[in-house]
Amino acid sequence: xxxxxxxxxxxxxxxxxxxxxxxxxxxxxxxxxxxxxxxxxxxxxxxxxx
Numbered sequence: 060x061x062x063x064x065x066x067x068x069x070x071x072x073x074x075x076x077x078x079x080x081x082x083x084x085x086x087x088x089x090x091x092x093x094x095x096x097x098x099x100x101x102x103x104x105x106x107x108x109x
């Protein structure tokens with residue numbers, strides 16, 4: 060018994076989400092979409108900081 064009880068479903072969920080993020084990254088890598096996303100993220104961050 061620890062602070063959190065981690066079961067098989069939790070581990071499968073983490074692996075599935077990590078796999079989906081990896082596939083999305085591989086799909087977008089080397090395209091203009093990464094630069095567009097970075098620009099949108101920068102605008103969003105600056106907007107929330109000000």
